[in-house]
Amino acid sequence: MNVFHYTTVTQKDAGPQTSKTNVRWLITKELGAKNFAMRLFEIQPKGYTPLHSHDWEHEIFILEGEGILVSGEKELRFQAGDVVFIPPNELHQMKNNGSKTCKIICLIPYKEN
Amino acid sequence: MNVFHYTTVTQKDAGPQTSKTNVRWLITKELGAKNFAMRLFEIQPKGYTPLHSHDWEHEIFILEGEGILVSGEKELRFQAGDVVFIPPNELHQMKNNGSKTCKIICLIPYKEN
Numbered sequence: 001m002n003v004f005h006y007t008t009v010t011q012k013d014a015g016p017q018t019s020k021t022n023v024r025w026l027i028t029k030e031l032g033a034k035n036f037a038m039r040l041f042e043i044q045p046k047g048y049t050p051l052h053s054h055d056w057e058h059e060i061f062i063l064e065g066e067g068i069l070v071s072g073e074k075e076l077r078f079q080a081g082d083v084v085f086i087p088p089n090e091l092h093q094m095k096n097n098g099s100k101t102c103k104i105i106c107l108i109p110y111k112e113n
Numbered sequence: 114m115n116v117f118h119y120t121t122v123t124q125k126d127a128g129p130q131t132s133k134t135n136v137r138w139l140i141t142k143e144l145g146a147k148n149f150a151m152r153l154f155e156i157q158p159k160g161y162t163p164l165h166s167h168d169w170e171h172e173i174f175i176l177e178g179e180g181i182l183v184s185g186e187k188e189l190r191f192q193a194g195d196v197v198f199i200p201p202n203e204l205h206q207m208k209n210n211g212s213k214t215c216k217i218i219c220l221i222p223y224k225e226n
Contacts, residue, residue, distance in 0.1 A: 057146060082117065082119070
């Protein structure tokens with residue numbers, strides 16, 4: 001059993017095509033998780049993740065902040081306490097259009113669907 | 114894509130061997146999630162989950178509150194912002210020994226390890 005505060009995990013830039021976004025990989029294969037990984041993203045005001053799609057799903061819980069989820073021509077608002085499910089192969093992007101940092105738990109599978 | 118506040122999901126008693134504990138199944142197979150499920154537990158002060166083990170893991174994020182994780186003779190404190198990984202087959206129990214409701218995100222796999 002492992003118990004640790006999320007801030008003890010080093011945060012890294014979330015990579016190309018993101019802006020003002022960092023990620024902490026909280027629970028991974030290295031910890032023994034064989035089926036899915038837990039990450040915590042922080043998106044600063046005016047920051048965003050890439051508009052992209054992939055063949056795996058996202059299971060998301062919004063911890064803090066607010067913003068917009070873009071999916072093609074559709075835009076949906078999100079706020080703290082919201083749950084988001086993005087199925088495989090669906091175009092998606094998260095934008096922080098609020099005034100405080102968005103903190104988001106986002107889980108992805110290790111196995112193929 | 115689905116976006117909804119967690120409070121829009123009906124909460125249910127978490128079942129036998131729990132005390133003062135409710136659960137909301139937030140993301141499930143019914144929503145299209147094939148690999149893992151997201152649940153949100155609320156454990157009221159003095160409440161607890163069963164001391165048990167099973168052959169699947171838990172990936173947990175503590176949203177609010179504090180308490181104790183029991184694993185055999187070991188006890189670990191947890192608080193808001195903590196991440197918990199419980200590997201398969203490890204004995205575990207969560208107890209709320211604080212003064213406010215614990216809110217906990219807990220994910221489990223649908224597939225076998």
